Amino acid sequence: MKYAHLVWKNLWRNKLRTAMTGGAIMLAVVLVCLLLTMPAGMDAMLNDFANNTRLTVHNKAGIVYSMPYSFVRKVRQVDGVAAAVAWVWFGGAFEEDGRVTFPNFAVEAEQIGAVFPDYPIKPEQLADFQRYRDGAIVGRQVMNKYGWKIGERVTLKSTVWPVDLDFRIVGVIDNDRAPHFWFNREYLDQALREKGRNGLGIAGTIWVRATDPRQVGSIMRKVDEMSRNSEAETSSETEKSFFSNFFGSLQGLVTIILIVTGLVSLCIVFIAANTASMGVRERAGEIAVMKAIGFPRRVIFGTLLAEAALLSIFAGVAGVLLALGLTGALKAAAGFSEMLGPLGNFIVTPFVVVQGLFLSLFVGMLAGVVPSFGAARKSVVQSLHEVF
Amino acid sequence: MEPVAAREPLIQILSVSRRYVRGVDEVHALENVSLSIAAGRFVAFMGPSGSGKSTLMNLVSGIDRPSEGEVLVAGQSLGELDEDELAEWRARHVGLIFQFFNLIPVLDARDNVALPLLLTDLAKSERLRRAETALRVVGLEERTDHYPRTLSGGEQQRVAIARAIVTDPDLIVADEPTGDLDARNAEAILELLRRLKNDFGKTIIMVTHDPRALRFVDHAFHLDKGLLLEGEDAERADRAVQLAAGGGLLSAAGAARPGGAA
Ligand SMILES: Nc1ncnc2c1ncn2[C@@H]1O[C@H](COP(=O)(O)OP(=O)(O)OP(=O)(O)O)[C@@H](O)[C@H]1O
Ligand SMILES: [Mg+2]
Numbered sequence: 001m002k003y004a005h006l007v008w009k010n011l012w013r014n015k016l017r018t019a020m021t022g023g024a025i026m027l028a029v030v031l032v033c034l035l036l037t038m039p040a041g042m043d044a045m046l047n048d049f050a051n052n053t054r055l056t057v058h059n060k061a062g063i064v065y066s067m068p069y070s071f072v073r074k075v076r077q078v079d080g081v082a083a084a085v086a087w088v089w090f091g092g093a094f095e096e097d098g099r100v101t102f103p104n105f106a107v108e109a110e111q112i113g114a115v116f117p118d119y120p121i122k123p124e125q126l127a128d129f130q131r132y133r134d135g136a137i138v139g140r141q142v143m144n145k146y147g148w149k150i151g152e153r154v155t156l157k158s159t160v161w162p163v164d165l166d167f168r169i170v171g172v173i174d175n176d177r178a179p180h181f182w183f184n185r186e187y188l189d190q191a192l193r194e195k196g197r198n199g200l201g202i203a204g205t206i207w208v209r210a211t212d213p214r215q216v217g218s219i220m221r222k223v224d225e226m227s228r229n230s231e232a233e234t235s236s237e238t239e240k241s242f243f244s245n246f247f248g249s250l251q252g253l254v255t256i257i258l259i260v261t262g263l264v265s266l267c268i269v270f271i272a273a274n275t276a277s278m279g280v281r282e283r284a285g286e287i288a289v290m291k292a293i294g295f296p297r298r299v300i301f302g303t304l305l306a307e308a309a310l311l312s313i314f315a316g317v318a319g320v321l322l323a324l325g326l327t328g329a330l331k332a333a334a335g336f337s338e339m340l341g342p343l344g345n346f347i348v349t350p351f352v353v354v355q356g357l358f359l360s361l362f363v364g365m366l367a368g369v370v371p372s373f374g375a376a377r378k379s380v381v382q383s384l385h386e387v388f
Numbered sequence: 389m390e391p392v393a394a395r396e397p398l399i400q401i402l403s404v405s406r407r408y409v410r411g412v413d414e415v416h417a418l419e420n421v422s423l424s425i426a427a428g429r430f431v432a433f434m435g436p437s438g439s440g441k442s443t444l445m446n447l448v449s450g451i452d453r454p455s456e457g458e459v460l461v462a463g464q465s466l467g468e469l470d471e472d473e474l475a476e477w478r479a480r481h482v483g484l485i486f487q488f489f490n491l492i493p494v495l496d497a498r499d500n501v502a503l504p505l506l507l508t509d510l511a512k513s514e515r516l517r518r519a520e521t522a523l524r525v526v527g528l529e530e531r532t533d534h535y536p537r538t539l540s541g542g543e544q545q546r547v548a549i550a551r552a553i554v555t556d557p558d559l560i561v562a563d564e565p566t567g568d569l570d571a572r573n574a575e576a577i578l579e580l581l582r583r584l585k586n587d588f589g590k591t592i593i594m595v596t597h598d599p600r601a602l603r604f605v606d607h608a609f610h611l612d613k614g615l616l617l618e619g620e621d622a623e624r625a626d627r628a629v630q631l632a633a634g635g636g637l638l639s640a641a642g643a644a645r646p647g648g649a650a
Binding site: 002003005006009010012013285286288289290291292293294295296297298299379380381384 | 442446449451452471472475476477478479480482484486488490492493494495499503504506507512551
């Protein structure tokens with residue numbers, strides 16, 4: 001610590017050079033921080049559009065036509081399918097309205113959670129949904145519209161099936177824009193049998209969740225293949241499917257980003273090392289005198305290295321702050337304009353901050369270590385002889 | 389009669405040679421030099437350029453090691469110390485002054501003088517206090533917070549002398565301390581060194597080309613081509629230097645003494 005004064009004074013010996021070297025390291029840190037936010041940022045952007053590893057399957061003839069219920073089981077067997085759930089349009093109207101004011105479907109209670117894990121539904125409510133035959137899960141939008149509460153009973157008159165059903169609300173999809181009303185498929189099935197009709201042997205739409213977004217395309221192809229030449233050929237679609245191609249190229253992009261990051265860092269190491277060795281050479285006389293006076297090699301080495309480390313820490317902190325400022329500005333800009341929205345995803349996380357600081361420290365130390373070591377190692381006579 | 393301790397030589401150089409390898413050649417900078425210097429003496433190493441003066445000085449101050457022979461300072465054989473021990477020994481026992489002042493330009497006079505004290509355990513306030521005391525000894529108490537570039541050459545050299553004495557070393561070694569100064573400043577420095585000997589009992593070894601130095605030193609050793617001149621050769625060299633300094637009139641008391649002892 002008693003050398004702090006010396007190190008500090010030496011650091012500012014040549015202000016312009018120190019500022020330029022620091023500036024180079026700082027810009028490298030900014031660049032690297034921004035580059036490092038990109039993979040995560042792009043991932044987040046994709047998730048915004050395509051958090052959906054989901055796709056839908058419906059009758060090729062149109063969504064009003066159905067598929068045999070047995071087809072759902074076949075779909076579940078397709079490679080890459082994590083879960084699948086059949087929906088059947090109930091077309092229920094609430095009380096006096098007399099017409100359908102929100103979409104309501106009979107769904108498989110035990111499957112729905114696995115296909116929509118991203119929907120904000122409490123696990124215990126999903127469990128209730130499976131437990132109560134007459135249970136229903138309702139989107140927050142509908143709940144709000146009618147002022148419904150959990151535990152309330154509501155009756156829907158179907159405009160499609162010859163039944164009215166009485167439901168108990170057991171859960172809510174906690175999103176203000178969620179318009180769904182889901183109820184148990186079994187419930188409708190039994191109600192129909194009680195009316196002396198056949199059970200519910202159909203699926204209107206099948207929702208499928210893939211284990212991996214990259215497999216969405218192949219699942220769609222296989223499902224449509226399976227139904228070919230059957231009485232109900234299917235058509236699968238997802239608006240997000242084109243993103244799956246994107247995912248493949250993202251991997252390459254990440255690799256390129258890492259390579260660029262490495263090259264930038266290396267470049268700065270060379271620049272900083274050159275400057276450091278110039279600085280050490282310029283001071284050769286003083287260093288020789290200090291050694292002659294009795295400063296041990298480790299102190300010479302240590303103070304020179306500390307100088308490099310100090311400079312790079314300053315530069316690193318400045319660089320990280322600049323990167324934070326830049327991404328913050330991007331985010332603010334994204335707040336103003338919908339078009340810029342996705343840019344808000346590029347966030348300098350604490351991990352990126354740590355990486356940036358380590359990078360600058362690493363650059364500074366690496367640049368400082370060689371000349372410092374050389375200066376410390378050289379024998380005193382040799383240094384004196386070369387200098388005088 | 390002098391006390392026994394005073395007659396014990398502080399420095400003993402025993403059959404020392406120093407050769408440098410330069411490319412395929414070997415440079416014989418010093419050949420089989422033996423001499424001794426008593427404590428409290430002010431001696432000069434003189435001789436033409438390349439005669440080995442600096443080499444000898446470096447050996448005495450533990451900056452360099454001989455290829456052959458032994459250097460003893462206050463009974464300590466320097467050859468027994470490793471690199472770091474030698475550095476520590478120098479820090480404790482030797483004050484060094486060079487031709488070019490080599491003050492640290494980013495430190496003010498006081499911090500420059502206090503520099504060697506960084507190697508001690510002294511508190512900062514004590515280090516600075518001692519630095520100020522040393523600056524007072526060299527007459528620069530008014531300049532403590534001046535940076536080297538704002539000081540004249542003579543003043544810078546006095547700061548370097550203050551730095552050399554701040555650790556209170558037994559031995560002060562100076563390589564051409566007046567080499568870069570005009571006559572007036574050179575004499576002031578020589579006078580200052582002599583005072584360090586007289587008032588503080590320091591042993592001082594000075595490498596110099598400067599014939600005026602002869603008036604201030606107790607003894608001059610003459611080197612030529614790596615050899616120490618002795619007997620008649622040494623006397624002749626002394627007379628030549630005195631002549632150069634303005635005719636033997638100014639010969640300092642007890643200067644030329646035959647043999648290799650001061
Ligand atoms: N580190 C070294 N490496 C190689 N040769 C050296 C080294 N130091 C000194 N020499 C050589 O040894 C010889 C004696 O050098 P030294 O520096 O002792 O001379 P000097 O008497 O001090 O000369 P000057 O008056 O020019 O300073 C010279 O030939 C010099 O070139
Ligand atoms: Mg010399």
